[in-house]
Amino acid sequence: MCPQCQTRHDDWDHGGPDQEDAYAATVQLCIGCQVLADKQQSLARDRGEDIHGLKVALIPAAHAAALEVEREQQARHRRHGG
Template identity: 35%
Template sequence: MKALAFAAHQRTVCDQCGTRAAEWDEAAGGDRFAYVTTTVRCPGCELIAHEQEQVPDGPDGYGVRIGLVPRA
């Protein structure tokens, strides 16, 4: 039961920001101003973004995903 409840809860969490809609809904007891933004620079994400700029537009670039692997 706990696993099912946890899975149901996880489905309500935004993949991008990690909050739930109910946290923002004042009618549901949420607070529209409970969070503030912060800026964080991730060197890994920066490297991926730089490499994505090198992927060609059009058919040659379709389906190309950039990831990180440890240097051997």
């Protein structure tokens, strides 16, 4: 089995041009994958080569908002000597 496409050699047409293959290639757009790739590209552009080890992940918007509030509170606390 191919580790990349997960098909077996025997799944493909070995009988000639008039026989159909067991698979057909299709193109699908995944918005999540597109958003991840866009974010990775912007990080690479903004940070240059300094993106090694950075992981881009999708999290629920409500969770992201809560994390942002928490970061702001921590920054405010540090600024005021807390």
